[in-house]
Amino acid sequence: MPDTNIISQTHLIILHMFQISGYTFIRNDPVQHLLPTRKLSHLPMLTLQQQIEDAAELLQHAHHIAVLTGAGISTESGIPDFRSPGSPWQDNPPVGYKAFITDAEARQRYWQTRRNLSAQVALAHPNAAHYALVELEKMQRLAGIITQNFDGLHQDAGHLPERVIELHGTSREAACTLCGNRSSMSELQQRIDAGEIDPCCPLCGGYMKAATILFGQKVPDTALLPAKKLASTCDLFLVIGSSLKVTPASMLPHIALRREIPLIIINLQPTSIDHLADVTINQKAGEVLPRIIALLR
Numbered sequence: 001m002p003d004t005n006i007i008s009q010t011h012l013i014i015l016h017m018f019q020i021s022g023y024t025f026i027r028n029d030p031v032q033h034l035l036p037t038r039k040l041s042h043l044p045m046l047t048l049q050q051q052i053e054d055a056a057e058l059l060q061h062a063h064h065i066a067v068l069t070g071a072g073i074s075t076e077s078g079i080p081d082f083r084s085p086g087s088p089w090q091d092n093p094p095v096g097y098k099a100f101i102t103d104a105e106a107r108q109r110y111w112q113t114r115r116n117l118s119a120q121v122a123l124a125h126p127n128a129a130h131y132a133l134v135e136l137e138k139m140q141r142l143a144g145i146i147t148q149n150f151d152g153l154h155q156d157a158g159h160l161p162e163r164v165i166e167l168h169g170t171s172r173e174a175a176c177t178l179c180g181n182r183s184s185m186s187e188l189q190q191r192i193d194a195g196e197i198d199p200c201c202p203l204c205g206g207y208m209k210a211a212t213i214l215f216g217q218k219v220p221d222t223a224l225l226p227a228k229k230l231a232s233t234c235d236l237f238l239v240i241g242s243s244l245k246v247t248p249a250s251m252l253p254h255i256a257l258r259r260e261i262p263l264i265i266i267n268l269q270p271t272s273i274d275h276l277a278d279v280t281i282n283q284k285a286g287e288v289l290p291r292i293i294a295l296l297r
């Protein structure tokens with residue numbers, strides 16, 4: 001059994017040698033096998049322009065691209081990340097599913113936080129990164145978008161709804177926790193504003209909440225299965241604004257990598273799988289994605 005650390009160090013030395021020489025690179029893969037791949041643009045000696053050009057080169061050869069977006073793309077539209085300063089959850093930690101179902105006071109906290117969040121989402125507009133993805137769709141290179149966001153900004157930017165898989169649901173609709181009956185969130189908000197403090201389903205009496213996934217709630221197969229299928233059929237996987245810390249979204253790039261297709265990660269912070277990516281760019285998506293797309297022909 002080979003020593004993993006030795007293999008890892010050997011990989012790095014080889015990678016740097018190839019990086020300097022400008023030849024084809026080898027993916028530094030902790031699964032203990034060497035995979036042929038393209039340049040590793042996450043290596044620090046590359047300039048941002050080189051990283052952008054490398055990403056564009058990979059995208060140029062792809063025609064069935066899967067995109068995974070996380071909170072990072074929406075923060076550029078003014079919607080706070082769960083962890084970022086100014087988030088409505090900073091003072092009120094998110095209510096979990098079990099608490100929502102069993103605790104009337106938790107439901108009160110939930111609706112109070114939602115009121116603040118809804119106001120921020122209502123004011124938000126798609127940013128340059130959202131529109132750059134629309135350009136990718138117009139070029140007929142985009143197979144689909146899997147998003148961890150529930151703000152609807154991809155659809156606002158112009159994507160067909162069927163092109164967007166909302167892993168964590170949508171905050172634009174409300175859903176009954178018992179029968180699944182849906183209504184628009186604005187309709188439910190009107191009921192709350194009119195004095196209802198614990199809105200229930202008109203069909204079955206179950207508690208209503210936004211049609212989003214709470215902590216402790218499973219991502220439904222209606223979203224997860226198409227997401228997995230997209231990851232297993234795409235010819236390039238592009239991560240934008242996700243720290244890849246939340247499952248099941250975090251496992252999707254690994255599904256794609258089993259077929260040794262290119263992986264590009266654009267995220268302000270490093271992720272745990274940057275070493276598996278062909279290109280990693282730690283910048284704002286709204287600033288670099290339009291530059292990448294502009295290089296495509």
Ligand SMILES: [Zn+2]
Pocket residue numbers: 176177178179180181201202203204205206
């Ligand atoms: Zn119901």
